[in-house]
Amino acid sequence: MFEPRELGSGLGYRAELAEMIDQHADRIDWLEVITEHFLFAPADRRERLRALATRFPIVPHGVEMSIGSDREVDGVYLEALAALVAEIDAPWFSDHLCFTRTDQVALGVLVPLPRTRQAARRLGRRAQRVQDAVGAPFLLENITYYVDLAGPLSEAQFIAEVMENCECHLLLDLTNLDINARNHDFDPLEFLGTIPVERVAQVHLAGGEDNDDGEPSLDTHGEPVPPRVWELLAELVGRTTVRATLVERDRNFPDDPYELLAEIDRARTLLAGSV
Template sequence: MTTASAVFELPCLGVGLGFRRELRQAIFEHIDEIDVLEVIADHFFEYVPEAQGAARELAEHFPLLPHGLELNIGAHDPRDPRNCQEAAALTRALAAPWYSDHLCFTQSQGLEIGQLTPLPFTGATVERCVAKARAFQAELGVPLLLENITRAFALPGEMEEVEFVRAVVEGADCGLLLDLTNLFINAHNFAYDPYDFLARLPLERVVQIHLAGSIRRGDRWVDSHSHAIAEHPEVWELLDYVAQRSRIGAVIIERDQNYPEDFAELLADIRTARSILGRPAKPARH
């Protein structure tokens, strides 16, 4: 059974990257400059030999944080017992201190949507998400973190997004993976103040942060995970605000396309995040 106190007492692991195969060689060439890696949990489910070997190799050098894609917490569909079992098994195998997934839905009545889809901000949706999150967290045996997503459109609802997120994480007694790039994008695209959003969040529940570079199309920002965060000073300012008000367990830099030829670009983002958190560089291995 996990409780709020378990969320608040999680370890501080530092700053790292979302593991992608395209970055593997560079990651291993810069082990001493990366504190922690996040792995896409669904890629390691079913324990195929290749996945087992990759996970073991990574775990020899880094703490690993499993990040899921298919919890489907907001759907009317019942919980997928296989997904829950595999997530719990992977979490145990990695000795991970927490498990994260998205506050959204990804399929309905067995139909795969193919993307992280926003939920209607209603009391009924809150109740559904809370019930699923509590059951999933109990099965995991470690705290569950739920992540705020970007949205291309607004659904009819009964409350603001920040009220919805707060109601779910407090009702489920779980943690929050706060994606500050997603917050920046939504705040711009839907014309609200990101600092007002943060002031109304239970920041004491923030365990992990996501940061990524985005692109602008016309008058809207798009969550592309394709550029350096150095190009977005507003996101660094949001991290500074949260770091002064939360005990952050990990900051993960995400990159999913347009991988830099010079890995120094990603290392620079890691160093900037580290400096904002006020944490020293990772000790070199001898």
């Protein structure tokens, strides 16, 4: 089994944050980039990525692998991903436990999967093939879902079954966990007790939109990390060794860079207590 190394506390790279990242590089341990922004990118963009990789460990985080589709992952995509991972010496790569396309249609959203043992086993075996093809650790991320597809397995049971059928690791998005728990009325601590937390290599931390009027809470990546998510991180690092945390902000970028830097510092402090 590939073993992801410890990276520390990082930040999701966005063009709007490039200047802040450059000016405060000493406060950021590593960066995560969106895979598809660079996978088939022009030479100048790949050159900028290689330059970043001389200063930070960089992890490609995908949104279009669609590992949950009925078909196998596209071979051209996998070859390009393997080349990208090798080019920047990425410590691992990641994508989502979902599907985003059919044979004919790119959906443009992360769609939840039917939670059956058969689907979980199929997905786990496919994830293993992807990891073997790319030649680096592959992390699978839990998504936010707003329609709960009825099935014999809970989300946590489904994830545990996937992990039983591969040697991959988990990217646990604690914001997604918090939002799903509130929207679908389950206990996030019970979720942590069901998944194999020892396979969690990385954590995502972000802010969302809370709704208390009967509407679902939303995963917006546009607000500070809320107290509930920090509490979940403290709970998680009390249960297992977490190798990396990542603060995500996709919109509503703060004028004061210290808002994000403080979140990176707080995550680093919590990581220091990881068992």
